[in-house]
Amino acid sequence: MQAIITDGRMLMQDAIESYEGRLGTLRTGRANVSILHGIMVDYYGSPTPIEQIASLSIVEGRQIVVKPFDPSSMKDMERAINESTLNLPVQNDGSVLRINVPQLTEDARREVSKSVGTFAEDAKVVVRNVRRDLNDEVKKADDLPEDQERALLEDVQKLTDEFIKKIDEIAKAKSAEIMSL
Numbered sequence: 001m002q003a004i005i006t007d008g009r010m011l012m013q014d015a016i017e018s019y020e021g022r023l024g025t026l027r028t029g030r031a032n033v034s035i036l037h038g039i040m041v042d043y044y045g046s047p048t049p050i051e052q053i054a055s056l057s058i059v060e061g062r063q064i065v066v067k068p069f070d071p072s073s074m075k076d077m078e079r080a081i082n083e084s085t086l087n088l089p090v091q092n093d094g095s096v097l098r099i100n101v102p103q104l105t106e107d108a109r110r111e112v113s114k115s116v117g118t119f120a121e122d123a124k125v126v127v128r129n130v131r132r133d134l135n136d137e138v139k140k141a142d143d144l145p146e147d148q149e150r151a152l153l154e155d156v157q158k159l160t161d162e163f164i165k166k167i168d169e170i171a172k173a174k175s176a177e178i179m180s181l
Contacts, residue, residue, distance in 0.1 A: 001138070001152055005159060015127050015130070019170065026178075042076050081099065131156055135156055
C-alpha cells in the first residue's frame with residue numbers, strides 16, 4: 001500500500017514540474033528563451049517546435065537571438081513568432097532573428113503576476129485530483145483494516161498538503177520576482 005503513496009508523490013511531482021514549465025513561458029521583462037517554448041514553425045509542411053530547428057540564445061540580457069539551422073526557414077520562423085501571443089518585435093537581419101524584450105510596465109507585471117496565480121490554481125487542481133484518485137484506491141482495497149485505511153488516507157492528505165505548500169511557495173517567489181523588476 002505504500003506504493004500508492006510513492007505513485008502519488010511521483011504524479012504530484014510531475015504536476016509541479018509542469019507548473020514550473022508553464023511559469024517559464026511567462027514574459028517577465030527579462031530575456032528568457034523559454035518564452036519561445038510552444039511556438040510551432042511550419043517547417044516543410046509540418047509544424048515543428050522552434051527550438052528543434054534553431055539555436056536560441058540570450059544577448060545583452062534583453063535580447064533573444066534565434067539562429068536557424070536551415071536559413072531557408074527564416075521567414076517561417078519570423079511569421080510564427082509574430083503570430084504568437086508574445087507581442088514582441090522581431091528583427092530579421094538576414095542570418096538571425098533578434099527579439100528585443102522590453103521592460104514590463106507596472107500594469108503588465110500585475111497581469112503576469114495574475115497568470116502566475118492562475119497557473120498555480122491549475123497545478124493545485126491536478127494535485128487534488130491525484131489525491132482523490134489515491135483516496136479512491138485506498139478505499140477500494142478490501143483486505144485493509146480500518147485503522148490502516150485511515151492512516152493511509154492521512155498520509156495521502158499530508159502528501160497533498162506538502163505539494164500544495166510547494167506550489168504556493170513557487171508562486172510567491174515568482175510573483176515577487178516579477179513585481180521586483
